[in-house]
Amino acid sequence: MSRAVDYTGGLSRKALAQALLLWPGLAAPEGPPAPPVTPGKTVGGQAVIEGVMMRGPGRWAVMVRKTDGSIEGSVKDHRAWTNRKPWKYPFARGLAVLVESLVLGVKALSYSTEVTAGDQMAAARGQDAPKADGDGRPDAKAIGPLAIFLSLALGLGMGLFLFVALPHVLSIWLGVLGGFDEMSLLFHLLDGLLKFAIFLAYVWGIGLIPDIARVYAYHGAEHQAIHVYEAGLPLSPAEARAFPTWHPRCGTAFIFLVLSASILFFAIAFPLLAPFGGLERLPRALAGVGLKILFTPLLAAVAYEITRLAGRPESGRLWRALVWPGLILQRITTRRPDEAQLEVAFKSLEAVLPEKGQALESPCPSN
Numbered sequence: 167m168s169r170a171v172d173y174t175g176g177l178s179r180k181a182l183a184q185a186l187l188l189w190p191g192l193a194a195p196e197g198p199p200a201p202p203v204t205p206g207k208t209v210g211g212q213a214v215i216e217g218v219m220m221r222g223p224g225r226w227a228v229m230v231r232k233t234d235g236s237i238e239g240s241v242k243d244h245r246a247w248t249n250r251k252p253w254k255y256p257f258a259r260g261l262a263v264l265v266e267s268l269v270l271g272v273k274a275l276s277y278s279t280e281v282t283a284g285d286q287m288a289a290a291r292g293q294d295a296p297k298a299d300g301d302g303r304p305d306a307k308a309i310g311p312l313a314i315f316l317s318l319a320l321g322l323g324m325g326l327f328l329f330v331a332l333p334h335v336l337s338i339w340l341g342v343l344g345g346f347d348e349m350s351l352l353f354h355l356l357d358g359l360l361k362f363a364i365f366l367a368y369v370w371g372i373g374l375i376p377d378i379a380r381v382y383a384y385h386g387a388e389h390q391a392i393h394v395y396e397a398g399l400p401l402s403p404a405e406a407r408a409f410p411t412w413h414p415r416c417g418t419a420f421i422f423l424v425l426s427a428s429i430l431f432f433a434i435a436f437p438l439l440a441p442f443g444g445l446e447r448l449p450r451a452l453a454g455v456g457l458k459i460l461f462t463p464l465l466a467a468v469a470y471e472i473t474r475l476a477g478r479p480e481s482g483r484l485w486r487a488l489v490w491p492g493l494i495l496q497r498i499t500t501r502r503p504d505e506a507q508l509e510v511a512f513k514s515l516e517a518v519l520p521e522k523g524q525a526l527e528s529p530c531p532s533n
Contacts, residue, residue, distance in 0.1 A: 209392055209518060210415065211511075212271050213385035215377065216282050218511040219274035220388070221246075222518030228274040229514040230281040237510055238281050241517045244270075260470030261463050267417065272321065328368060329425065330462065331455045333360035338451050348454055349437050358429030365425065369418070369498050379501065384510065386411030387503035389496075391511035395519070401512045403505045411500035412493045415473060419492025423469035424462070426491075431465060432458065 212219045217230035217237075221244065229239035246266065247253045253262035337357040338348070346352050372378045393409035394401055413419075436454070472488055503511070 209395065209515065210267070211388040211392055211514070212267075212274060212417070213381045213388050214274045214278035215381060216384070216510075217278045218384050218388045218391070218514045219270070220391075220511075220514040220518045221270060223520050225518045226270055226274075227514050227517035228277050229510050229517070230278045231506065231510050232281065235506075237513055239513065239517065240277055256471060257464075257467040260467030263470055264463070264466045268321065326459055326462075328364055329361055329421075330458045333357050333364060334455050334458060335451060336360055338454075348450065351433050354429055354433035354436065357432070358425065361425045361428070365421065366495075366498070369495075373498060382499055383501035383503045384507050386500035387507040387511040388514075389413040389416065389500060390503065390508065391515045395515060401515065403508045406508050411502060412496035414489050414493065416492070416496055416499075418496050418499045419489050420466075420469055420473055422492040422495055423472055423489065424465050426488075427465045427469055428458070428462070431461065435461075 210221045212221075214228060214230070216232075217228060217239075219226065219228040224243060224245070225241055226244045227239060227241040229237050231237055247262040248259045248266075252258050334357060337353055337360060340356060341347050341350075341353055344352075348354075373382055387406075389411050390406040390409050391401065392413060394405045397405075397409075399405045435457075
């Protein structure tokens with residue numbers, strides 16, 4: 167009975183982690199790399215439960231460490247949306263990257279949850295873990311379209327509530343106490359500060375959960391592996407140790423830019439909507455939240471273009487300064503990985519590299 171209880175509790179924690187990690191674990195937008203990497207050979211990544219997902223020009227892969235020390239993975243062909251019309255053009259590509267990253271992120275998180283859950287079930291029963299089929303996916307559980315849709319809808323709904331609706335409603339309440347409304351600059355400054363405070367509390371708070379703290383370490387491993395590759399160095403733990411756990415194209419920095427852009431944009435836009443200010447309090451609050459949800463994709467597109475500009479080797483200090491707060495924020499969402507976690511990141515990266523024969527140097531055994 168105790169083994170069944172332990173397994174059920176573990177499975178619940180994994181499912182909770184999958185839902186919570188959709189936003190701080192958002193895949194890094196692909197963009198121009200630092201020299202000396204050949205243009206077009208860029209990769210993005212995401213930490214998952216006990217593993218790392220990597221996305222390259224033509225494939226995406228997710229590798230997961232099992233309790234016996236082996237690594238199980240899945241590699242899929244993938245053509246980026248930004249290589250197709252109309253999504254390859256400026257601003258449209260920002261929205262495409264955001265949606266694509268969320269979809270692939272949910273798939274990767276679902277896969278890692280299935281592998282670790284199957285591993286836990288086998289351990290509870292004293293049996294070998296279920297073997298994967300030909301494409302690397304466990305036989306017992308398939309990632310169905312409905313499960314992906316529901317996870318994505320839950321993650322999007324949670325993100326819009328926490329980072330759009332809740333700050334807006336709290337700002338209205340504080341505005342009633344302070345004598346200002348949505349038409350004032352003070353309202354939007356307060357709204358922005360609340361967004362940042364909620365986001366910081368969110369990523370810090372979930373990091374206290376042991377399972378997610380380990381994901382944050384895999385997040386650091388993902389960034390270090392990408393740094394090593396973009397520097398043109400051999401994929402080895404020794405090389406990775408010389409690099410930081412932050413990365414300018416990380417989704418954490420991307421979300422920070424979206425929150426920053428929203429302060430300026432809505433401070434300018436709301437005072438221009440004269441009829442909007444004449445509504446009663448409740449309809450005005452609902453309309454305000456609706457407008458912010460409507461314009462969030464536009465702000466994400468702008469933030470993506472800023473991220474691309476800041477990531478160019480020739481970018482000036484101003485562009486780099488815009489992403490600097492996001493780099494500092496990654497001190498919360500990343501941890502220094504151990505060699506076993508770096509090995510998982512390297513194996514996932516190797517699987518999507520456009521060039522063949524990249525050597526892996528690691529003392530960690532794997533299957």
